Amino acid sequence: MKIRQLSLFLENRPGQLRFPCKVLGEAGIDILTMSLADTAQFGILRLVVKDWQRAKEVLEAAGVVVNVTEVLAVDVPDRPGGLASVLEAFEKAGVGVEYMYAWGERERGRHATLLFRLEDPDRAAKLLQAAGVKLVASDELFARASA
Amino acid sequence: MPTPVLESGIFDPAEILPADERRVLQARRLAETVRRARAVPFYRDALGRAGVSSDTIRSVDDVRRLPFTTKDDLRGHYPLGLLAVPRAELARIHGSSGTTGKPTFVAYTRGDLDTWSGLVARFLVAGGLRPDHLVHVAFGYGLFTGGFGLHYGIERVGAAVVPAAGGNTPRQVMLIRDLGAEVLICTPSYALHIAEVARAEGFRPGDLPLRLGHFGGEPWTEEMRVRIERELGIHAFNNYGLSEVIGPGVSGECPHRTGMHVQEDHFLVECVDPDTLAHVPDGEVGELVFTTLTKQAMPVLRYRTRDLAALDRSPCPCGRTGVRMSRVVGRSDDMLIIRGVNVFPSQIEEALLRVEGTAPHYLIEVSRPGSLDEAVVKVEMRPADFRDEMRQLQELHDRIDREIHAVTGVRMTVELVAPNTLERSAGKAQRVLDHRKR
Numbered sequence: 001m002k003i004r005q006l007s008l009f010l011e012n013r014p015g016q017l018r019f020p021c022k023v024l025g026e027a028g029i030d031i032l033t034m035s036l037a038d039t040a041q042f043g044i045l046r047l048v049v050k051d052w053q054r055a056k057e058v059l060e061a062a063g064v065v066v067n068v069t070e071v072l073a074v075d076v077p078d079r080p081g082g083l084a085s086v087l088e089a090f091e092k093a094g095v096g097v098e099y100m101y102a103w104g105e106r107e108r109g110r111h112a113t114l115l116f117r118l119e120d121p122d123r124a125a126k127l128l129q130a131a132g133v134k135l136v137a138s139d140e141l142f143a144r145a146s147a
Numbered sequence: 148m149p150t151p152v153l154e155s156g157i158f159d160p161a162e163i164l165p166a167d168e169r170r171v172l173q174a175r176r177l178a179e180t181v182r183r184a185r186a187v188p189f190y191r192d193a194l195g196r197a198g199v200s201s202d203t204i205r206s207v208d209d210v211r212r213l214p215f216t217t218k219d220d221l222r223g224h225y226p227l228g229l230l231a232v233p234r235a236e237l238a239r240i241h242g243s244s245g246t247t248g249k250p251t252f253v254a255y256t257r258g259d260l261d262t263w264s265g266l267v268a269r270f271l272v273a274g275g276l277r278p279d280h281l282v283h284v285a286f287g288y289g290l291f292t293g294g295f296g297l298h299y300g301i302e303r304v305g306a307a308v309v310p311a312a313g314g315n316t317p318r319q320v321m322l323i324r325d326l327g328a329e330v331l332i333c334t335p336s337y338a339l340h341i342a343e344v345a346r347a348e349g350f351r352p353g354d355l356p357l358r359l360g361h362f363g364g365e366p367w368t369e370e371m372r373v374r375i376e377r378e379l380g381i382h383a384f385n386n387y388g389l390s391e392v393i394g395p396g397v398s399g400e401c402p403h404r405t406g407m408h409v410q411e412d413h414f415l416v417e418c419v420d421p422d423t424l425a426h427v428p429d430g431e432v433g434e435l436v437f438t439t440l441t442k443q444a445m446p447v448l449r450y451r452t453r454d455l456a457a458l459d460r461s462p463c464p465c466g467r468t469g470v471r472m473s474r475v476v477g478r479s480d481d482m483l484i485i486r487g488v489n490v491f492p493s494q495i496e497e498a499l500l501r502v503e504g505t506a507p508h509y510l511i512e513v514s515r516p517g518s519l520d521e522a523v524v525k526v527e528m529r530p531a532d533f534r535d536e537m538r539q540l541q542e543l544h545d546r547i548d549r550e551i552h553a554v555t556g557v558r559m560t561v562e563l564v565a566p567n568t569l570e571r572s573a574g575k576a577q578r579v580l581d582h583r584k585r
Contacts, residue, residue, distance in 0.1 A: 007535035009528055011564050037537055041544060042563050044537060063567050065528055069535040098536075117535070 001125045001135045002070040003115065004052040009065035010036075010043040020045065020064050027058040032145050033115065035101035046101070048115065050142050070121045072128070073103060073136040075111040083114070086133055093127035095119070105144060113141070156401065158272035158304070159265060161412045162467045169468065170207055172412055176440035178204040181213070184446050186231045189224060190214075193448075210415050210438055215424070215449045221251045221391060232256055232444050242290040243390040244489045244556065250290060253390045254444040260299070262441055263393050266410050267300020270399025273408065273465070274384035275359045276330060278305030283328035283357075285337060286364065286487075287313045292394030293364050293487075297332050300396065306330070313337070316344040323355055331360040334487040335367040335375060335383070339518035342378035353380030361386055363395055365484040366475045368584065385474060391450050392437045398472055405463050406471030413441050416470060417449070418458045421479035432457045434479045435472065453480045481579060483513055485520045490555050492578040495524060498550035502543070510569045511559075514582040522559040524551060527566050 010016040017036070024031060034047035049055045052068065059066050076082045090097060096119045103113035113136060118124040129135060157163055164172070182201035184190035193214035194200065203209065221229065226249075230237075238257040242250035255263065276282070282301045288294035288310060301308045311322055313333075319341055323331070331338060338360055345355060357379050363386040375383045386399035387407050397414055398407035409416050418433040419426055427433035435452045455477040460470050483490045495509055508527040513520060526547055533540075540563065548561045570577055 005535075007533075009533045009540075009563075009565060011562070011568075016565075039537065039541065041561075042540060044535065044540070046535070060530075063565065065530045065533045065565060067530075067533050067535050 001072060001129075001137055002121050003048060003073050003138045003141065005046055005048050005069050005071045005115070005117075006052055006055060006059070007067040007069055008045040008047070008059065009067075010038075010045055012038060012040065012042050016043070017045065020059055020062070023058055023062045023064065024049070024055060027054070029055050029058070032142070033102065033104045035099075037099070050145075069117065071115045071117050072121060072125055073138075073141050074114050074116055074128070075134040075136055076114055078106060078109055078112050082112070089128065089131040089133050093124070093131050095124040095127055103141070113144075156273055156275075156465065157467070158269045162269060162273075162408070162410075162469070164412065164468055166468050169412060173207045173415060173440060174205065174209075176412075177207060177210060177415065177438065178202075180438065180440055180442075180446050180448070183231045183443065184448055187229050187446075189220065189229060190231075190446075190448060207415060210417065210449065211426075213438065213448045215436070215451055216447050217451050218251065218391070218453070222249075225249055226252050227254060229445050229447075230254060231446055237444055239295075240290075241292045241295070241390050241394065243292070244491070244494065251391065253292075253394075256443045259393070259442055259444050262413065263296060263396055264299040264303040266393065266396030266413060267296055268303040269410060270384075270386045270396065270408070271297075271300055271304055271306075271361060273399060273401040273467075274361055274386075275382065275402065276301070276304050276306055276361075280306040280330050280359075281309065281326060281328045282306050282330040282332060283309045283311055283319070283323050283326070285311050285313060285319055285331070285333035285341070292388070292390045293334075296388070296394040296396060297361070301332075316341055317348065320345045320348060320350070320355070323357060324350075327356045329356055329358045331357050331379070331381065333360075333362065334364040335362040335371050335385075336365065336486065336515070336518055336520065338362055338375050338379065338383070339371065342375065343518055346378070352378050355379065357381045360384065361399070363387060363399075364487045366477075368474070370584075387472065387475065389452055389454070391447060392439060392452075393442065397437065401463065401465040401467060403464050405461075406459050406473050408463070408465075408467045408469050408471050411469040414439055416458065416472065418456070421451075421453075421455075429458050429460050432473075432476060453478050453482060455479055483511070483522075483579060483581065485513060485522050485555075485557050485559075488555065488557050490522075490557055494554045495551060495578075498554040499526065499547065501550045501554075502546045508566075508569055509578065510580060511578060512580045512582065515584075520583065522557065523562060524559045525562045525564045525569060527569055528563050530566060 032048045037044045056066050076086050098117040100116045106112035178201045237254050239255045242252045286293035360381045360383045384400045388395035388397040398409040415438040417436040421434040435454050437450050439446050454475045456475050457473045510525045512523045
C-alpha cells in the first residue's frame with residue numbers, strides 16, 4: 001500500500017529548486033506530485049514519480065542528495081468535512097501525521113487523494129484499513145495519473 | 148600628577164638606552180634565559196641537540212644558534228609542560244585559543260606580571276597616556292591577555308581604569324560619555340563599532356570625551372586608523388603582543404607612528420623567511436620570531452609567531468633606540484582573527500568531527516559587512532546523513548552551531564550545503580575565504 005517518495009535536500013538559494021526538476025525533465029521522468037518544505041537555511045523537496053529507482057539514480061548522478069521514504073495515499077471524501085472525518089479515524093487509531101500534501105488529481109464530488117507521511121507506515125496502514133480508511137496502492141495511483 | 152619622565156613621553160629610560168649598551172644587556176639576559184630554559188625538559192633536550200649552553204652565549208647574535216619554538220610545541224606540552232619555575236611560584240595563568248579545542252596556556256610569576264605592567268605602561272605613555280586620564284577598557288577580562296594586561300599597565304602609569312570589558316555597546320557608549328573617559332582601549336574593529344553605535348544614538352564625531360585610543364589584538368590598516376580617528380575624534384595608536392611571548396606590550400607606537408617600537412631589552416626579535424627560516428633584510432616582510440629575555444615562568448626561545456611584518460632600524464625622532472616593526476600584514480599559517488579571537492580552521496574541523504554525521508568538508512567565509520567580523524561556515528551534507536525530516540536537519544545544523552561556538556568561542560553562522568558544491572582547488576579543499584580588506 002505504500003508509495004515511495006523521494007526527498008531531496010536543497011540549499012536555500014536561487015536555482016536550487018530548478019536544478020533537480022531539470023535533471024528529471026532531461027531524463028524524461030514526469031513528476032506526479034511534489035511538496036516543498038523550507039526554513040531560512042535549507043529546504044526539502046518531496047516528490048513522487050513512477051520510476052523512483054531511475055529518478056534516484058539520475059538525481060544522485062547529478063550530485064543531488066536523495067532519500068527514499070514511504071508515504072500512504074489516502075482517498076478522502078470530496079465534501080466539506082471529508083478530511084476531518086479521515087483525520088478523526090487517524091486519531092482514533094493513534095496514528096500521528098508528520099506531514100501531508102495533495103496528490104495532483106481528484107475526482108470532483110467523489111474523492112480527493114492526499115499523501116501522508118506517518119510515524120510507522122506499516123503499522124499505520126493496518127490500523128487505518130481496519131478503521132475503514134481508503135488507502136490507494138501505487139499501481140492504482142499511477143494508473144489514475146496516466147488515465 | 149605628571150612626572151618629568153611622563154612629559155617627555157618616555158616611561159622607562161631603558162627605551163632610550165644607546166644601542167651598544169642595549170646589546171651588552173641583551174647578551175647577558177640571553178645567557179640567563181638559556182640557563183633558565185634548561186630547567187624545562189623540552190628546552191634542555193633542544194638545547195642539547197643544538198649544542199648550546201648559557202656559557203656559549205657571548206653576544207645577541209648567538210640567538211641564531213638557539214632552537215625554534217612553535218605553537219605545536221606549546222600544544223604538545225599542554226597544559227603547563229614548559230614551566231621553568233616550580234608551580235608554587237606562579238602568580239597568574241592566561242591562555243589563547245589553541246589550534247584545536249584546547250587553549251594554549253601561558254604562566255607568569257609575580258616578577259613577570261611586574262615586568263609586563265611596565266611594558267604596557269611604556270607604550271601607553273608613548274601614545275599619550277597620562278596619570279590624570281580615565282581609561283575605558285573594552286577588552287575581554289579573562290584568559291585573554293588583553294583585558295588584564297592593559298588594566299595593570301594603566302594602573303602602573305597611575306591613570307584610572309573603567310574595566311568595562313566587552314559587549315553591550317550602547318552601555319559602553321553611555322559609560323564613556325557619563326564617566327568622561329579620555330582614552331579607549333579595545334580592538335580596532337570594536338572601536339569602529341562603538342563609533343557606529345554612538346552615531347546611531349545621535350552623537351556626532353568628537354561629541355564623546357575620548358581623545359586617545361590604543362588598539363590591538365588584531366591586524367588593522369591605515370584606512371581603519373583614519374576612519375577611527377575621524378569617527379571618534381581621537382588619536383589612534385597601534386600596539387602588538389601575543390600571549391606566548393607575554394601579551395600586549397611587546398611593541399607599540401609613539402606619536403611619530405613610524406612603526407611599533409619593540410621593547411628590545413625584554414624581547415629579541417628576528418624576522419625570517421617562513422620557509423627557509425633564513426633572516427630577511429630589514430624592510431622586507433618576513434615572519435617575526437621572538438626570544439624572551441626576562442620571562443621567568445615560561446621563557447620562550449625563538450618563538451615563531453606566524454605574524455608577517457617588516458623590521459626598521461632607522462632612527463625615530465622620538466628618541467627611542469629600539470628596532471621597530473611594521474603593522475602585521477598577514478600570517479604564515481591559516482590562523483584567522485575573528486572579532487579579536489584567534490581561530491584556526493583545524494578548530495572547525497574538530498567541531499565538525501564532534502558532531503557525529505558531518506563530513507569534514509567545509510568552508511569558512513569571513514567578511515566585515517559593517518565594522519564587526521562575520522563568519523559563515525558552510526558544511527557539506529553527507530548523503531548518508533540526510534533523512535526526510537526537517538527536524539533532523541535543523542538539529543544537525545544546531546549541533547554544528549553549538550560545537551563551533553564551544554570550540555572556538557566565536558559565534559558563526561552555519562549553512563548546510565549540498566555535497567561537492569564547495570570548491571576544491573587541485574583536489575585540495577579550500578578551507579578559508581577571507582573577504583576582509585587587509
